[in-house]
Every structure is written in structure tokens, then in C-alpha cells.
Amino acid sequence: MLTSGAKTHRTCATSLAALLLLSCIFEIVAARAVEEDTGVGPPPALAPGQPPPLPKPGPLAEPRLSTQVGFPTVLTNYAISPSTLRPARVALGQKLFFEPRLSGDGTVACATCHDPARAFTDGRPASVGIHGRVGQRNAPTVLNALYSKTQFWDGRVNTLEQQAALPITNPSEMGSASIGDAVSGIADDKDYQTQFMQAFGRDVNEQDMLSAIAAYERTLASFDSPFDHFIAGDANAISDSAKRGWELFNTKARCQLCHALTDNQLDTTLFMDNDFHNIGIGILRHHVAPLAQQAERELAQGRLAAIDTAAITSEMSVLGRFLVTRKQSDIASFKTPGLRNVLVTGPYFHDGSMQTLWDVMDHYNKGDGITNPWLDKDMQPLALTEPEIDDVVAFLASLTSPQYKVIGDQEYARQLALSKVSRTQRDTARAFGPKPKQPDPPPF
Ligand code: HEC
Numbered sequence: 497m498l499t500s501g502a503k504t505h506r507t508c509a510t511s512l513a514a515l516l517l518l519s520c521i522f523e524i525v526a527a528r529a530v531e532e533d534t535g536v537g538p539p540p541a542l543a544p545g546q547p548p549p550l551p552k553p554g555p556l557a558e559p560r561l562s563t564q565v566g567f568p569t570v571l572t573n574y575a576i577s578p579s580t581l582r583p584a585r586v587a588l589g590q591k592l593f594f595e596p597r598l599s600g601d602g603t604v605a606c607a608t609c610h611d612p613a614r615a616f617t618d619g620r621p622a623s624v625g626i627h628g629r630v631g632q633r634n635a636p637t638v639l640n641a642l643y644s645k646t647q648f649w650d651g652r653v654n655t656l657e658q659q660a661a662l663p664i665t666n667p668s669e670m671g672s673a674s675i676g677d678a679v680s681g682i683a684d685d686k687d688y689q690t691q692f693m694q695a696f697g698r699d700v701n702e703q704d705m706l707s708a709i710a711a712y713e714r715t716l717a718s719f720d721s722p723f724d725h726f727i728a729g730d731a732n733a734i735s736d737s738a739k740r741g742w743e744l745f746n747t748k749a750r751c752q753l754c755h756a757l758t759d760n761q762l763d764t765t766l767f768m769d770n771d772f773h774n775i776g777i778g779i780l781r782h783h784v785a786p787l788a789q790q791a792e793r794e795l796a797q798g799r800l801a802a803i804d805t806a807a808i809t810s811e812m813s814v815l816g817r818f819l820v821t822r823k824q825s826d827i828a829s830f831k832t833p834g835l836r837n838v839l840v841t842g843p844y845f846h847d848g849s850m851q852t853l854w855d856v857m858d859h860y861n862k863g864d865g866i867t868n869p870w871l872d873k874d875m876q877p878l879a880l881t882e883p884e885i886d887d888v889v890a891f892l893a894s895l896t897s898p899q900y901k902v903i904g905d906q907e908y909a910r911q912l913a914l915s916k917v918s919r920t921q922r923d924t925a926r927a928f929g930p931k932p933k934q935p936d937p938p939p940f
Pocket residue numbers: 593604605606607608609610623624625626631633634635636637638641644646647648649650656659660661663664668669670709713807808
């Protein structure tokens with residue numbers, strides 16, 4: 497009895513183990529098929545022709561509070577009129593932000609590329625839209641976009657309402673045939689009919705749809721970082737390294753020349769200047785002049801839809817602000833981005849060409865752009881030592897809002913590990929050398 501019982505038990509245990517192993521293998525295979533996005537580092541690769549998965553709304557998609565430490569009350573009141581933030585409008589905008597029916601084939605929403613779990617970015621060098629089409633530019637965060645005087649890397653529009661209309665019809669983003677088409681995708685939906693009526697007192701329509709999306713975005717103010725607590729008086733909120741980094745940021749590293757609202761006043765709020773600069777990112781010198789000529793030939797000045805398509809889907813994208821102004825001095829100039837949450841919004845720059853904040857620092861340290869005739873005059877070799885570079889990175893990391901602390905810590909560790917084996921931009925000789933003579937712009 498006992499023996500046979502034990503035997504049965506063993507057989508049972510063996511088959512149980514086999515079953516567990518099988519289910520384990522199945523889970524691994526299944527997990528590979530739909531790999532989870534951890535929010536740290538690059539997201540899982542996509543099958544060809546597939547758009548990225550649509551993120552679900554969750555707590556990170558909720559409007560942020562005005563009680564955050566560091567929240568700029570005066571600036572915010574100046575940037576938005578309270579009436580635009582009626583709760584019914586914000587709630588409608590939040591729903592629209594996740595609405596794939598606004599895209600040509602019902603697969604892509606704003607949140608596809610502005611994922612709240614990734615601080616409203618997508619973690620890809622260049623964004624991927626409908627049918628898996630890869631664009632030319634890196635998705636900036638929508639957090640604090642409410643404070644920018646212009647939208648997009650080249651500032652081709654001024655308001656969030658104007659901005660929201662463009663991705664909906666861009667053929668590489670949401671690919672709707674027209675805004676009208678996007679509106680008809682939701683116009684028959686009873687819930688939307690009720691929500692539009694509550695928010696605006698009328699039926700589903702284009703203008704209110706864009707206003708609602710913009711209203712939602714105006715609630716996405718992101719502060720309350722360790723740095724904000726430090727500025728508010730908590731001396732222990734950031735590390736000594738981050739404190740040295742903040743000092744360097746405003747002195748030897750020269751960052752405040754562009755990442756501050758004025759050159760001579762410490763800016764602890766947005767870390768941008770609402771301006772455009774050529775800092776030598778991705779500039780294809782030999783192609784730039786012909787591309788600029790192509791833009792002048794093919795794009796009627798001021799035709800917004802054509803500029804939008806060129807910026808996202810063509811090589812003319814590298815022309816940056818020039819696409820908008822046609823001024824030679826704006827060739828390959830891009831908008832200075834704010835630096836809040838920058839630790840978790842990589843990869844970096846308008847083309848997503850740099851993987852880590854150490855790469856970013858190496859770029860600035862060598863004052864990149866010897867062969868770039870349009871390089872901003874404020875770019876020059878910085879002679880920052882390795883410990884100084886680490887300090888500036890520690891300061892940048894201290895700008896992470898509390899919602900992203902956990903992935904921020906993991907991302908910091910990931911970037912640090914990567915920087916130990918890969919420093920593609922490092923050029924110590926140039927960083928410590930003299931400022932090279934800048935070539936004259938080629939004749940046009
Ligand atoms: C396919 C990916 C994709 C989709 C979908 C998308 N965006 Fe973007 N978004 C981007 C990229 C890339 C940029 C930068 C493009 C440029 O500067 O030329 C951008 C720029 C922006 C900006 C400007 C931010 C700044 O700092 O200049 C805002 C705001 C924004 N998007 C909101 C939205 C909204 C609202 C929607 C939905 C209506 C949306 N996006 C849909 C990828 C996307």
C-alpha cells in the first residue's frame with residue numbers, strides 16, 4: 497500500500513513536473529510573441545508592417561496636480577486660460593488621446609507614440625505609425641508641452657490645437673484621409689455624442705475635438721522632481737554629484753545658454769529658451785545645400801501640410817527650422833527641448849541618434865560640428881572631465897518626476913552600464929582642444 501502509494505505519488509510528481517515544464521516553455525514562447533514593454537530602454541521590436549501596440553490608459557495618463565512642488569503657478573496661468581480646462585473637456589481629450597479610430601485603419605492613436613508609461617514618448621529613435629511606417633523624427637514628450645511657444649522640433653505651429661490636427665492626417669503617423677474622416681470615425685458613437693454635448697454643448701465636430709485634445713495636454717504639467725524639492729529648500733533631495741552638475745550646467749558646461757529662458761538668470765523651471773539652434777545633430781553637410789534647394793522648389797512657403805509631410809517622411813527633415821522660415825541661418829536648427837524627465841525620454845535629439853545621456857554629454861563636450869557652417873556660436877569644446885560629465889548626468893537625472901522614479905532608476909543603471917562599453921561620441925582630444933575655425937557657408 498505504502499509502496500504503491502509512494503510510486504503513484506512519484507509518477508504523479510513526474511508528470512506534474514513535465515506539465516509544469518511544458519507550461520513554463522509555453523509561457524516563455526507566449527511571452528516572446530507578445531513581449532512586454534518594460535518602459536526601460538528600447539521597446540520590443542515590431543513585425544514588419546505592424547504599428548506599435550496601443551498603450552492602455554492608466555494612472556500615468558491622468559492629469560497632473562497643481563500642488564506639485566515646483567509647479568509654476570504664474571507661468572501656468574499665463575499659458576492657459578482656466579476655462580479651457582473644464583473637466584468635461586479634459587476627460588474627453590484624454591479619451592481621444594487613446595482613440596485609434598482617429599487613424600486611417602483604426603490602429604494608431606496619439607498614445608501609440610506618446611505612451612504615458614514612457615513619459616509620453618515611445619522609446620524609439622524615430623516614431624512608427626500606421627502600417628509600421630517609420631518617420632524621420634523622435635517623438636518629444638507631451639509633458640510640459642503646454643509651456644512651449646511653438647510645437648514640433650521645427651516649431652511649425654504655435655498652438656496645441658494646430659499641432660493635434662497634423663499627426664491625424666500625416667501619412668506616416670495616423671494616416672487619416674482628412675480630419676473630417678477622423679471625425680466621422682467617432683461621430684456615430686453614442687458615448688462621444690454625450691461627451692461632446694457635455695463638454696461643448698454641440699455635436700461631435702473637428703474644432704471641438706482638437707480643443708479637447710489640447711485641453712487634456714494642458715493638464716500634463718510635470719514637476720515635483722528631486723530637483724524641485726532641492727530648490728524648495730530640501731538640501732538632501734539630490735546627491736552632491738547632482739548639485740555639482742547643476743553648478744556646472746550654469747557655468748563651465750554652458751548648458752544654460754540655451755536651456756534657460758534667459759542667459760543670465762538661473763532657470764529652475766523649464767530648461768529651454770523657446771528658440772532654435774543648430775547644434776550639429778545629424779547634419780549631412782554635403783546633402784544640405786541640395787536639400788534646401790529641393791525644399792525651395794517643392795514646398796510652397798507656409799503650406800503647413802506639405803511641411804509636415806516633408807518633416808516626417810522625407811530627407812528634407814534634416815533642414816529643421818529652415819523648412820518653416822527659409823532663412824539660411826536656420827538650416828538644421830531645431831527647437832531647444834525642455835529637460836524635465838529627460839532620463840526616461842531617450843533616445844535623444846530630434847533624430848533619436850543618441851542612446852545615453854553620456855553620449856549627449858560627449859557630443860557637447862567636443863562642441864561637435866567642425867565641418868558645420870551653420871553651427872550655433874555657443875557650441876564650443878568644454879573640456880569637461882569624466883567626473884564632471886557624471887555630475888551633469890546626475891543633475892539631469894534629478895529632473896525626473898516621481899511617477900517615473902522606478903523606471904528612471906532602472907534606466908539610469910541601464911545607461912550607465914551601456915556607457916561603460918559604448919561611448920560612440922567621445923573625443924577627448926577635441927573636448928580639450930581649441931575651438932576649431934568654422935567654415936563659411938557654401939554658396940547657394
Ligand atoms: C506615429 C507617431 C505619432 C503619433 C501617432 C502622434 N505623434 Fe505627436 N509627435 C510625434 C513625433 C515624431 C513628433 C515630432 C515631429 C516633428 O517635430 O516634426 C511629435 C510631436 C508632437 C508634439 C510637439 C511636442 C514638442 O515639444 O514640440 C505634440 C504636442 C504631440 N506630438 C502630440 C500629439 C497628439 C495630440 C497626437 C494625436 C492627435 C499625436 N501627437 C500623435 C509622433 C507621433
